Amino acid sequence: MDVTELTATEIAAGVRDGRFTATTVVERHLARIEEVNPRVNAVTVVLAEKAREAAAALDARIAAGRDPGPLAGVPITVKENIDLTSSATTSGLPFAANHVPPANATFVDRLLAAGAIPVGRGNMPDFGLRWDTDNDLFGRTINPWDPARVPGGSSGGDAVAVATGMAAAGLGNDYGGSLRLPAHAAGITALRPSAGRVAAPGRGVEPLPLSLQHMAVNGPLARSVADLDLIFGLMHGADDVDPLSVTVAHPAGYDGPRRVAVTVDPAGWGDVDAGVIAAIRSAAGALAAAGWEVEEVEPPAVDRCATLWRQLSSTENAPMLLTPGLLPGPLSEGTLRYFRDNVAEVDLLDTSAAYQAAWAERFVHAAAWRAFHARYPVVLGPVTTRPMPEIGYDLSGPAAATALWRAHRLLVTANFLGLPAVAVPTGTSGRRPLGVQVIARLHGEHIALAAARDIEAAFPAITPIRPA
Template identity: 35%
Template structure:
């Protein structure tokens, strides 16, 4: 494949290796060249180990030469999110407390991606314990936006999105609680999917019944994302809430016709949050893609309290003992969020779960009369990288580091699948994605819609 390069689709790269048109070692060299070119400035890939990567690429070529059965991602360079435990590989969670931590076992997402044949090269940078949608920490520093390095790459999968957009890796894994797959995808101009609850099982977890955060795929296009989802998805006996549909069902997809699709489009869910004027304009312009579009939206009034309560409860349960032992080792915003969980009562948590049940039911009813909901991914375009979070939108102050993320985390607590698809740019060229949401379990349908939107955007250029 003469024109193959690091910006080629992951599917083309994997096919070229499989057909032996390029070796895994040659493909790795191409990516290491791009990493050497872009990573010193952008800081997306951390714990890079070129020697171990070359050993892995050589092993991939040997497996192919001997006729061994190979996986769908065979030979592709891969950097796991630095919150995912990778056996024998430094995994810091973006925290100085784990600066030298090396796990002795892979977590489930890593197991699956490794089994699919990737060549691990390192980790992708994250904010401390994946908290906050701006990727910086005291271990590795700040990840910068590949479009404008003065701006944030988003987070918590900011390193992954930046590495993808700049051609350092062909695919990336991530996780999403309040927008950690979707927000950096929008900021960096790539695709990020928060799957339905149970679509991508995770193990081990401190609480297998915690359903706020999910793992998922990122890619430069919807077809590549579907390929990675085919590896990540599917049941596992260690994950009791996993959906039973096999991951292989996502391996290929055909864009759906947008004609007749019942689309609800809302830039702010009826005034539920502030949206930057330019972002709102880009999202509103998506109406031109569809012939049946309305300004309807579900009522998600309880989403803010529900998300913040469950997030604080989750953080306190998981990180509270560590904060008590190391009170000065956490960034202030995260420490405050953990401590907010200390005052929660059983009644508070019960209220949050009751509200979440109502929100899920309301979304189920909404999708009886609408096929998809379109809204912003993030309420702002990429903001300056020297800020922890936007302090105002359209002149309206943001009181906390969560206020500007409502467009993403309101969807989190519904349990529905949501995808960020590149759609436009601000007047100064910063990427803006649109968020497309479908009913729980309709991940394949959502991907088919997203693929059609992606194609329509390409045809307009």
């Protein structure tokens, strides 16, 4: 097996015990980028020189008898909106093409200290505000399973890079499914941590929308649940800048109640694809076989949680995105069209009373979910209720924007409530990866990871792949 097909855990073990050098690992992944990336456009900037320097330094460290770290030689990608001093933090925006940050994000520094080696930047849509990956600065990322369909977003570049073996893991973020959806589309795993568990993507404090600060979080993408666990265990924790970040212990494993609430059609909206239903039932069977008590029961108020997520995110982003001249430069036509279509079917919270009431209602639903999780530590359901759409579908009018939001209702419910969730694949159907997500209580990443690990064990790995 080629080193580009190994998981992050396997690569780190091989470098640590001398089966191969960090330099060998990096060179193979750089060669894979050169081979594959022209066909998928997932990696925006190749950090070849810096990666080679880091690999040589790590090999020298090992030769000197020093500990290379738990991620020794693991090649990673870093999304375009996460600060990395090797290149600009663009967020997919042409007017930010020269915005090189003065420092790495805190969690990036933690992974570098653990031996990880960035080999490239991952593509994304402008500001991460589409469920697709396309922008005017770097262009479109191609879904390697089916080029006619979107790769998901907004961490689509990192997901495709990991799925095709250009990196062993990626770093992205999740405001409305932006880790889990592209991971699902690519046939890999992703962890959306609890709100605050991972510090901000930069060291500066910016006046961001409140919804972005409370519903968005940074996390890992990888080809195995064990890799997610390993990487999250190293990157989580507060820093001295992000006032919303927290440090909570991350237990090794889970030995609590093993009960699962299965939702096949969250909120009962009746739009669930047959392949999605089959994937959920298969995952439920895998958990039952692994000793979990499985019951089909609906979690609380998915309809209201999804609706409030859409109202709050739209209300807070509309002034920034739709006010002429407010940004230093233009957004891509695709992002503007999608956002206008989205807002067209949203009841914006245009009074202070309505806005305050929405945030107050969030606490009511968070309390209901906490009580529900006390009975069912894991909620199992769809990542999206429909197959990944064809390119351009999200720009085909307000009805399409609403249909996508409906399909992603369980995704955004986790964001609205700040809950941890893991996307995990369950095989393929033709040219389409299948998968599910599991959602745990606040700070229950170890619970979600335990359930995801048992699901993963029942299905064969389906990556890395070469583009179709």
